[in-house]
Amino acid sequence: MRRIEKxxxxxxxxxxxxxxxxxxxxxMRKELHPKGVVTFIVDRNINYTNVCxxxxxxxxxYRDEDSADAYxxxxxxxxxxxxxxxxxxxxxxxxxxxxxxxxDIVYYTNLLREIxxxxxxxxxxxxxxxxxxxxxKHHLTVRETLMVLKxxxxxxxxxxxxxxxSDRVREILSPKKIKSSQWLRVMEEAHNIGMRTTATMMFGxxxxxxxxxxxxxxxRSLQDRTGGFTAFIPWSFQPGxxxxxxxxxxxxxxxxxxxxxxxxxxxxYLRVLxxxxxxxxxxxxxxxxxxxxxxxxxxxxxxxxxNDFGSTMIEENVVKAAGISYCVTKDDIIDAVxxxxxxxAQRDTYYKIIxxx
Amino acid sequence: xxxxxxxxxxxxxxxxxxxxxxxxxxxxDLFGLGRLAASVCDKKNGGNAxxxxxxxxxxxxxxxxxxxxxxxxxxxxxxxxxxLTIKEIIKKLKDCQSAVGSRQPAVKISEVHIVGGLHxxxxxxxxxxxxxxIKEKFPAISIxxxxxxxIDYMSKIGGMSVEETLKALKAxxxxxxxxxxxxxxVEGVRxxxxxxxxxxxxxxxxxxxAHSVGIKTNATMLYGHIETFEDRVDHxxxxRALQDRTGGFQAFIPLAYHPKNTEIGGFYSSGIDDLKTIAISRLVLxxxxxxxxxxxxxxxxxxxxxxxxGADDLxxxxxxxxxxxxxxxxxxxxxxxxDMAHLIRRAGKTPxxxxxxxxxxx
Numbered sequence: 001m002r003r004i005e006k007x008x009x010x011x012x013x014x015x016x017x018x019x020x021x022x023x024x025x026x027x028m029r030k031e032l033h034p035k036g037v038v039t040f041i042v043d044r045n046i047n048y049t050n051v052c053x054x055x056x057x058x059x060x061x062y063r064d065e066d067s068a069d070a071y072x073x074x075x076x077x078x079x080x081x082x083x084x085x086x087x088x089x090x091x092x093x094x095x096x097x098x099x100x101x102x103x104d105i106v107y108y109t110n111l112l113r114e115i116x117x118x119x120x121x122x123x124x125x126x127x128x129x130x131x132x133x134x135x136x137k138h139h140l141t142v143r144e145t146l147m148v149l150k151x152x153x154x155x156x157x158x159x160x161x162x163x164x165x166s167d168r169v170r171e172i173l174s175p176k177k178i179k180s181s182q183w184l185r186v187m188e189e190a191h192n193i194g195m196r197t198t199a200t201m202m203f204g205x206x207x208x209x210x211x212x213x214x215x216x217x218x219x220r221s222l223q224d225r226t227g228g229f230t231a232f233i234p235w236s237f238q239p240g241x242x243x244x245x246x247x248x249x250x251x252x253x254x255x256x257x258x259x260x261x262x263x264x265x266x267x268x269y270l271r272v273l274x275x276x277x278x279x280x281x282x283x284x285x286x287x288x289x290x291x292x293x294x295x296x297x298x299x300x301x302x303x304x305x306x307n308d309f310g311s312t313m314i315e316e317n318v319v320k321a322a323g324i325s326y327c328v329t330k331d332d333i334i335d336a337v338x339x340x341x342x343x344x345a346q347r348d349t350y351y352k353i354i355x356x357x
Numbered sequence: 358x359x360x361x362x363x364x365x366x367x368x369x370x371x372x373x374x375x376x377x378x379x380x381x382x383x384x385x386d387l388f389g390l391g392r393l394a395a396s397v398c399d400k401k402n403g404g405n406a407x408x409x410x411x412x413x414x415x416x417x418x419x420x421x422x423x424x425x426x427x428x429x430x431x432x433x434x435x436x437x438x439x440x441l442t443i444k445e446i447i448k449k450l451k452d453c454q455s456a457v458g459s460r461q462p463a464v465k466i467s468e469v470h471i472v473g474g475l476h477x478x479x480x481x482x483x484x485x486x487x488x489x490x491i492k493e494k495f496p497a498i499s500i501x502x503x504x505x506x507x508i509d510y511m512s513k514i515g516g517m518s519v520e521e522t523l524k525a526l527k528a529x530x531x532x533x534x535x536x537x538x539x540x541x542x543v544e545g546v547r548x549x550x551x552x553x554x555x556x557x558x559x560x561x562x563x564x565x566x567a568h569s570v571g572i573k574t575n576a577t578m579l580y581g582h583i584e585t586f587e588d589r590v591d592h593x594x595x596x597r598a599l600q601d602r603t604g605g606f607q608a609f610i611p612l613a614y615h616p617k618n619t620e621i622g623g624f625y626s627s628g629i630d631d632l633k634t635i636a637i638s639r640l641v642l643x644x645x646x647x648x649x650x651x652x653x654x655x656x657x658x659x660x661x662x663x664x665x666x667g668a669d670d671l672x673x674x675x676x677x678x679x680x681x682x683x684x685x686x687x688x689x690x691x692x693x694x695x696d697m698a699h700l701i702r703r704a705g706k707t708p709x710x711x712x713x714x715x716x717x718x719x
Contacts (some may be wrong), residue, residue, distance in 0.1 A: 017392075018665055018705070019388050019391050019392050019395070019665060020388075022388060023388035026387075026388070103443060136636060167393075170358055185626045262699055265658070265661055265699070265700055265703040265704070266657075266658035266659070266662050267661055267662060267665070267704045267705070269658075269705050270662065272706060293658060294656060294658060295625070295628075296625065296627065296628035296631065296655075296656055296658065296659050296686055296687075297656070297658040297659060297662075298628075299627045299628040299629055300628040300632065300659065300662060302629075303387055303388075328456075335508045335624055336627065339624060339626075339627040339630070340628070341385070341629065342627050
């Protein structure tokens with residue numbers, strides 16, 4: 001298949017018939033995954049703290065350190081969550097938190113060692129903002145920071161914090177969060193020391209179509225160099241309880257012409273998903289986001305380029321804080337995959353199939 | 358493989374046979390099917406998609422029928438059973454149109470949708486009084502009320518023929534009828550789902566009578582439970598045949614089954630099945646003007662995508678929904694006019710706010 005260039009991608013985004021675009025993405029998914037298997041992972045999000053100095057305007061989860069409902073989980077609470085995860089057949093924990101000003105690398109390495117001492121479980125953790133924070137705090141290079149964490153037990157890195165890799169958009173959404181180049185840098189260094197990572201994109205806030213294409217292109221270029229991304233996960237911004245939607249009218253002073261911020265619709269989601277499948281020709285897996293789209297639309301997504309159902313999410317806190325919550329079990333996911341016309345299989349972090357259903 | 362001859366037939370204006378419709382259900386060409394249904398829809402509606410500012414009212418959940426797919430109904434005296442007085446109904450209609458005490462902004466609704474249980478004690482005159490009271494207070498609101506199941510019940514408790522019953526209701530203010538209670542016509546499945554409910558044949562007779570006295574109606578099909586694709590096709594064919602005779606159906610509304618809290622349980626239909634069912638309905642029902650993607654049952658997201666698979670109507674703002682939400686609906690209960698217009702626009706269609714008869718409002 002011929003590689004899609006940026007101008008072509010923009011044209012597709014702006015004017016392709018959604019069904020035509022979907023069909024192309026569906027054909028490409030079939031080529032890459034000809035057996036009709038849709039995978040999922042049994043894992044749990046452990047958000048070890050909601051204290052965060054970044055205070056991103058699109059986030060409903062963070063709290064200031066002195067806030068009444070600020071929390072930091074103790075190790076015993078974390079272990080209990082891991083026990084429950086293993087009981088449910090889980091193979092991975094996704095550790096992600098806020099940027100807590102009191103936590104240093106000793107906290108992280110101790111926690112990782114304690115987990116690895118007790119459990120045989122993949123630790124998928126600490127997105128680039130957390131890694132960058134630690135490297136700056138301790139005057140280590142990103143590579144050194146990653147080496148230290150890897151040695152303590154970190155297995156792989158989630159693709160969170162990418163949001164949109166456009167510094168213009170980041171200036172509005174997350175002015176204190178790391179810049180695009182820093183996000184990419186962490187991922188490249190991680191790949192270089194043999195860690196696999198995912199990549200995400202949060203769209204549907206204040207970005208332009210050009211920003212979306214730039215994001216996809218940055219991911220594709222990096223993947224050309226390293227091959228370290230296992231999957232790409234586009235998901236849509238959820239405006240509930242966030243500063244960016246509440247203060248939109250005020251903030252729109254510098255972004256005139258925009259009306260009240262609305263959630264990306266299903267049509268927007270499928271368009272971005274299909275385009276992602278087509279553009280990211282060097283990334284094997286594209287995840288459907290049932291957490292933001294619901295099961296029915298996630299099923300439809302399996303025909304618009306996605307081949308993976310993500311995680312069973314024994315626990316999810318961040319999207320829930322923005323007012324979206326779907327109650328879904330592992331059986332629901334298996335049923336949903338099958339009734340969409342696919343075979344369902346549980347996978348590990350590296351997309352190796354563990355169990356077929 | 359796409360059944361090419363079927364596609365050619367549709368494009369040249371031909372009618373689908375039972376077998377051809379069944380082939381489409383069993384075929385995997387989701388995109389070809391969608392494009393074809395969308396092109397038929399475009400010919401009928403020219404890129405417009407409709408919505409209405411309306412309100413639902415369910416006067417009671419007490420019902421002498423206890424259908425196995427229903428999580429809404431209660432027996433008299435059972436916990437959770439309720440009945441609204443006419444005064445309370447009037448108040449609901451008044452409240453939703455004033456901003457006071459409401460989370461929603463004030464809206465002018467153009468239709469009220471009234472369906473409820475078969476109450477064991479209410480006399481027929483109660484329904485006439487209900488209609489007359491609403492018409493008197495709100496002459497500009499169209500009243501879309503009572504499924505064929507309720508009409509059959511009223512004709513029994515009132516001791517009148519279906520025709521007389523419908524004429525009496527019309528004289529008191531009934532403007533049109535919803536399409537509920539159709540479920541699945543085929544007898545075997547229907548007996549398992551809702552043994553106490555009127556037969557499919559009776560449902561169709563009542564609709565035919567309604568059309569003959571000048572009452573427009575909708576038609577529905579509840580799918581995704583225990584029926585087969587053959588049963589769905591049979592259902593669509595029977596509707597098409599009646600529409601050929603009367604022309605009295607405005608819209609067809611496929612209803613996705615919801616399994617929570619029901620006696621038969623089971624699963625939600627898949628989003629892909631939902632889209633295919635919309636598309637095949639559009640293709641089979643060539644004599645229906647409108648295919649509705651009812652967002653309460655499909656969810657806001659699938660409904661929006663259904664607009665690209667042959668649907669041209671999202672229904673309305675609803676404001677309060679009890680029946681589907683009793684069975685685990687994952688949609689909200691209300692949408693604003695802006696929400697609906699936004700969904701339609703982002704699907705690449707032109708939003709048209711309509712009245713109960715599909716005339717543009719404003």
